[in-house]
Amino acid sequence: MRTSIATVSLSGSLTEKLTAAARAGFDGVEIFENDLLASPLTPEEIRARCADLGLTIDLYQPMRDVEAVPEADFGRNLRRARHKFELMNRLGADTVLVCSSVSPHAVDDDSLAAGQLGRLADLAREFGIRVAYEALAWGRHVNTHEHAWRIVEAAGHPALGTCLDSFHILSRGSGPKDLEGIADIPGEKIFFLQLADAPLLAMDVLQWSRHYRCFPGQGGFDLANLLGHVLRTGYAGPLSLEVFNDVFRQADAGPTAVDAHRSLLLLQEAAGVAELPAPVVPTGVAFAELLTADAEPVTAVLAALGFTRVARHRGKPVDLWQSGRARVLVNTGPAARRDGTRLAAIGLESPDPAAAARRAEALLAPALPRHRDPGDAPLEAVSAPDGTELFFCATEGDQLPHWRADFEDLPEHGAPAPSAVRVDHLALTQPWHHFDEAALFHRSVLGLDAEQSVDLADPYGLLRSRAVSNADGSVRIALSVGAAPTDDTAHAQHIALATGDVVAAARAFRAAGGRLLPVPANYHDDLAARYEFEAGELQTYRDLGILYDRDSGGAFRHCYTVTVGRVFFELVQRDAGYRGYGAANAPVRLAAQHAPH
CATH class of the missing domain: 3.20.20.150 (Divalent-metal-dependent TIM barrel enzymes)
Structure with a gap:
């Protein structure tokens, strides 16, 4: 019409x-x-x-x-x-x-x-x-x-x-x-x-x-x-x-x-009056790509988290770091800005990458031109409203060329046992005027389900957040935006890494020289009033800066690294029935990130 x-x-x-x-x-x-x-x-x-x-x-x-x-x-x-x-x-x-x-x-x-x-x-x-x-x-x-x-x-x-x-x-x-x-x-x-x-x-x-x-x-x-x-x-x-x-x-x-x-x-x-290519819901996170002009600070954090540099792109200054099924690309190419590290791209595993790209382009998502060297995997990519590049990747074992083939393996380095088993979720800060657009984009283009928008208390205003995910939670993206135009750079992006034992992962990270975000003692005093814990459990959380939440589906334990550029990492231990993101703890986390360290 x-x-x-x-x-x-x-x-x-x-x-x-x-x-x-x-x-x-x-x-x-x-x-x-x-x-x-x-x-x-x-x-x-x-x-x-x-x-x-x-x-x-x-x-x-x-x-x-x-x-x-x-x-x-x-x-x-x-x-x-x-x-x-x-x-x-x-x-x-x-x-x-x-x-x-x-x-x-x-x-x-x-x-x-x-x-x-x-x-x-x-x-x-x-x-x-x-x-x-x-x-x-x-x-x-x-x-x-x-x-x-x-x-x-x-x-x-x-x-x-x-x-x-x-x-x-x-x-x-x-x-x-x-x-x-x-x-x-x-x-x-x-x-x-x-x-x-x-x-x-x-x-x-x-x-x-x-x-x-x-x-x-x-x-x-x-x-x-x-x-x-x-x-x-x-x-x-x-x-x-x-x-x-x-x-x-x-x-x-x-x-x-x-x-x-x-x-x-x-x-x-x-309304059934127009036909578009059907949604192709992503089935997992293939990788998260960080763009940085100075790789050393972020690779130091990755190494402390248990990641190992396992491969390098055949034709571009991009390294692949991996821990379990969590993969992070570190890109030091010419597009890197001098103002710090940022989350620039997400690889989404798709059962039909070409159909996913057709859906995206039919819904006016700008296709990203890519320089492909001979032999490169034919990755389709579009731009999200905030400029994040979204790559539609074949799943491992698919007949299509796999993005991993673009990387040459590096010699074995005797990596420590991985603590992060996969990406639990990604958090993307939106420009202040793109919040509603971003939610509609991720729902319609990617076929993800959206939760209700929530307001989170930040020391300098309210932060709006809305999560989108697929049915089994293997793809979760939390979209957030500040309350005013000046807020769009105040809140960092982050990568949440799922682990089976957040206490062990936090201890290993700290033992490897990593810095965890300090959490005020008042927070853990309040936890003692709200929940009952096993002997010594709360003191462990206090020592490591671990936050805790619970709903009818189970418990959620998580902690954060300090921020590098515009990116920080979260270690997450999620009970199978817990569907949230620890929103009740966001005000404490935000206040802690604003505090000098």
């Missing part, structure tokens, strides 16, 4: 918004009046710019407080409308959005509202324009889509139809039964469909609407069900996004528009 986006959903000047929408693959736009008023371009120049970009102008909006008012007021409204219709002709827009009135002068009289909207439609038809009447959730007298449709139906004017807006419908708690009434509206009388998701919040609906809307799939609304009802009427117009969001209106318009278009592709897939 054709896709459109309201210019109010993006940041920047009108020209920047139009360019971003076109580059992201949208077919059209809704021109928000404030964007036009603030533009130095004439309506004719805006029309030409849209044509050059391949965009149609699908809607001009909004006209407010038009109907059910005293005749003198309505006369002034018609004068205002005539001016707007002349402007729309100059723009080349043929549909105007009229919101249900919030004016204190409006009266509760459906007959008057229908008559005045009919007269407005008479004027609009003179200019070749259609009027789409929308019920605002906070409208003074008309605040439901059913009520708006009754007025449109009563007016019986060919140039008057309704606009359905998912936020205004679903924010009022409309359930599946409430949506069935949409089927009573003839498809040709639904002049426009606006879509927005939102987190489920208990707050004033106007403030909720103005600040917290998000793209489909990023909130809690059942948009696929609503869309299915609309499409069954025969509606043939565009699917258009109208999203008021404080973060989106400050973020770069280009990535936001791509995320917006991705959300509409996913919504169409969920």
Whole structure:
């Protein structure tokens, strides 16, 4: 189906918004009046710019407080409308959005509202324009889509139809039964469909609407069900996004528009009206790649953790360090920055790497060009919203060339017994404006399941975190972001390593010269009040800085190394039934990381 986006959903000047929408693959736009008023371009120049970009102008909006008012007021409204219709002709827009009135002068009289909207439609038809009447959730007298449709139906004017807006419908708690009434509206009388998701919040609906809307799939609304009802009427117009969001209106318009278009592709897939390559869920973590200009500090930590340098890439300055099934690549190539070590790439084991890449590219994930030497494994890679490179790797034993073949084994060094058996999870800090986008990306592109977002107390604000994982927990990624733009470099990334005995692993790490993150004694004093431990157990945790959590599935014991660059490591001992990440301990960990060491 054709896709459109309201210019109010993006940041920047009108020209920047139009360019971003076109580059992201949208077919059209809704021109928000404030964007036009603030533009130095004439309506004719805006029309030409849209044509050059391949965009149609699908809607001009909004006209407010038009109907059910005293005749003198309505006369002034018609004068205002005539001016707007002349402007729309100059723009080349043929549909105007009229919101249900919030004016204190409006009266509760459906007959008057229908008559005045009919007269407005008479004027609009003179200019070749259609009027789409929308019920605002906070409208003074008309605040439901059913009520708006009754007025449109009563007016019986060919140039008057309704606009359905998912936020205004679903924010009022409309359930599946409430949506069935949409089927009573003839498809040709639904002049426009606006879509927005939102987190489920208990707050004033106007403030909720103005600040917290998000793209489909990023909130809690059942948009696929609503869309299915609309499409069954025969509606043939565009699917258009109208999203008021404080973060989106400050973020770069280009990535936001791509995320917006991705959300509409996913919504169409969920509603069964578009077919995309099926998700290919990763089955494990093949490797984590660290990029560093100075390998010595991070390799010292790896060695203390029991990792051994086992191989080197045949053509690139990349070493493979391994402990059990946990593999870390250390890349000192030209892309390494001088500001420290960072987690730059993740290798994901996939049952069908090529199909995983097709899914990713269909959902607008940028494919990463790679220089391949003869004989290199044909790894497919895409970029996540935060810039992390995601490689789709064949599993060991697969018939496809394996990434490990790109590395030459190094001579045996008599490595110590490995303590880390595999990667338990990876934690990626997102730029502040990419959090919702990252969660949608990992769910949709990788087919991972997302948990609820949680807020974690940091000494300098709140840290939002949301985990995504596959069904058996062999792939777990925790996404986090600070509460403000300045927070995106304040919180490090980390690699959590699963071990069968965290006490033994911590002792071995410390004996090998590694530095564990100190944990305040107050934390372990509180543990003594909350849980019962075996004799000497709590003192061991205190000595090693081990933190402890428990839920109905079992216990979780974990400790942390100090940070190197932007990366630290976590040693984890997880009971089989424990599904969390020790979130209850995050405030203590964050405070300890901020403290001088």
